[in-house]
Amino acid sequence: MATAILLQPRTPPDYHRIASSKLTIPSDPEVSIPVGILACDPLLRSLDTTVVSATIVQPPAAAAEKSKKATKKAVAAPSLPTEPLLHVQLHDTVIFPEGGGQPTDIGTLTVKADGSSWEVLQAKRHGGHAVHYVRVKGDADAALKAFAPGTEVTVALGDEGYERRYDHMSMHTSQHLLSALLETRLDVPTLSWSLTTYPSPCYVEVPRGLTAEEVLSIQNEANRLVFEGRKVHVEVEELDNSAEPTQVQKTESGRAIGKALPEDYTGGVKRVVVIDGVDRNPCCGTHLPSIHNLQLFLLPHTEALSRSSTTNARLYFLAGPRLITYLTSTHNIAARTSAIMSCGPPLLPERVSQVVEERKKVEKRVNDLEAELAEQIAKTVLADQATKAGEGLVATHLHRVEDSTNALGFLSSVASAVSSKAEKYLSSRPYLFVLSSTPSTQTQNTSSVVLVIGSDDKIVKQIGDALKVKVGIKGGGKGPRWSGKYTGVWKATKENTAIADVLNEMQS
Template sequence: MATAVLLPSPTPPDYHRIVSPTLRVSDDPEIPIPVGILACQRDPLLRSLDTSVVAASVSQPEPPPAKKPTKKAVIAPAIPSDPLIEVILHDTVIFPEGGGQPTDTGIITTVADGAVWEVVQAKRHGGHAVHYVRVASGDTDKALLAFAPGASVTVALGQSGFDRRYDHMSMHTSQHLLSALLETRLELPTLSWSLTTYPSPCYVEIPRGMTPEEITSIQNEANRLVFEGRRVHVEVEELDRTQEKPAPKLQSGRAVGKGLPDDYTGGVKRVVVIDGVDRNPCCGTHLPSLHNLQLFLLPHTDALARSTTTNARLYFLVGPRLIAHLTSSHNLLTNTATILSCGAPQVPDRVNQVVDERKRAEKRRDDVEAELARHLADELVKEMAQVPEGGLHKRHLHRTDDSANVLGFLSAISFAFTNAAASTANPHLVVLTSSPSSQSASSTTVVLLFGSDDKKVKEAGEGLKSRLGVKGGGKGTKWSGKYTGVWREAKESATLQGLLGGF
């Protein structure tokens, strides 16, 4: 994963602001701090924390869903097959999934024995952050003993965990910025958003598509605020559910955003503030300054057809994902320029030139194939003229051809033959086969059978199936199929000749 160019500065002391006079962060090690004022939410750049265990239990696998699962908004890491235990700590730097932001991963070190345990994911249960800890040895009893209530531990993100967190924070904070600008500048509410898997661009869903001019204006405004380095802080107060309002809805009935989860029992309300730009309730982790976002990019929009309206996805890249995108794009452009033997600025013109040349080459190829098809058909008609009147003209013609559309070429021969033989009434039964120049046990030989009598064509097709194992079918006076394997003159062609000889 690409990392940000600038190292983040420490979180300012006024980033986390408790605005309720009765709310405080508990220092009782036997009480878990609720989701909303966890250490990862108070200081999003904190990488490790000394804390203690409140509770631990063996994790029971969730039963399979009774119906088809719906698409999840957040992307959880793959769960290992090893047993897991669920650990609740007094406090943590590992963020449990929520607010559209995926879970963090990290490690826990038990101080008593110095053992390091992998945290594969964290989830919010009610108001508590639950760590899913991998038991690599499979000995859950030993793990539960190590995580006995009161045990001292160090919980940390680790480098990979912090890179993951920094990426999520960058995208999440930029989504708040983007949604605020869309609503205040263009009156476009954010219906939903998705924090996709790195390094894909994330997106917000909006009620309509945007013009290129609108996209440019929002992008320019976002970049201006990024370069100004607008500060971000969090305000926290006690939650009064009686004052909470449901998410607003559009005329179509589609909700704008999401309300507070019904199972949230933490009793804390958290509002993320971008100075002079946005105030928005959110439980996720956010960077303390827009400076850390670096550049902001809106690549494109995709229309989404709904039953009542047409929504659109507006994609964006920022921070580590933008760096990965620019690096990948630069490498692709450089490699393409090398292949085309030109400088990067000349790539579009050179690609257009190559496309034009390919179209002309395809036209020449089609013309040559059509001419060759007519020539082969004329030869078959001449041979048919040598057959005594009323006799059945039986012919097998085999070709070696590496064309991408072998059946099309064989069909062109049959059409040309039919047109050329229209003035004659001689009955005929013709089999055309074509194999690639390099053959193996998995090679495919295309077979096309046509004739003047649909009954004979059907009978010959059945013979190709039974004698050569050709898979195919047809209707009327044409039958086509494929033979898998090496086509040999002495065996497969001889067998086909014998089949024709029976008519």
């Protein structure tokens, strides 16, 4: 029986290209390789290297707190503990230090001498070199001893770290492809981009909205290039720190397009990512060696963003693992919905439209019936009060058990009917009606509604104030109406009795 053998993907030998005869990669294990030429194989998962330096650092309280705050869209860096951390600098590393819009990798450091494994929470660029933020295990002095300069270690991404890296590379390389096509095909520059938290779509921010036709044309062109399997490579050369800083291009509104090199980027290299025949773009991030598996899906709309006198837009996109997750999720949703609607996925829009139309008809019928019922209740209540002798204030309470989605709306219909018919049944006698409604099933968090109407604004306010104090109803009103809400279990022997007592006092 044949057995499938899964081979690890390999990066082509010409992926990393040194474009200058003056630039060499340091081979001395006591020297840290600059950012930009670290472990030049983007698919490499682990690497044997040596420790250059290690220090114990106490994270500032503000920084530790900031690391815990995740935004809705941007990728949040892994949290840093408040206790001391090891800052470890290696000769080389496969763990990417955040930069270029791409978040930090995570991974482990394993000391070869004793096999101890240490968690790398983040990696950041300090000047032109990568520093690993390592969680301290036990005594700080022992941790420093474990990572003494010259110590041989294995730095690795691990399964979780590699999946994270692969996702980031897929989205980052796709963004380069997308931005290049927007610029060359539509003359639309990318103002910024955001690598959002998995599995959300990432987005590029552009100076104007795009039509559905423009979005589709860019998507088709991108996927034609993906089908061709355009290669990606990196070119590096020495960084000329004596040169004038690169001026960032700006739009007519003054908005910057992209970013220049950070001011503290010293000792590194100048690095350009090239998609063959498509794009050349300075970038320090990690990228796949080919776009052949990066089928690009653009959400067919742009989200408008108004900022002072300009209106920018966001175009969302998916590729790689995020696209697979998106397709799986949407398929499952469609399949579950189809089962509920008893039809195949192609018929879902038609069947949902039918259900919506039927629901509208049902809601109209319910509204009509509630209006008829409100009229009938008002007639019954007024007729009953009209039979009672007396010339003073007509005051009564009507309580109903209703499972209506809009109980207050129904009581308002009853109140309106009462107001319109009061003169006919009660002549000129003053009146005060308290209407209340509770659902059939109640808990301590159940909300019951109360509506007060009357012929005298002053009396309505007095009864409302009394209901607040003696029944615990929270509410307010103006003129001849007052409404409120009661939270808890409404008991006829308690709340109804309390309302009756308030009304009796009012009549007195």
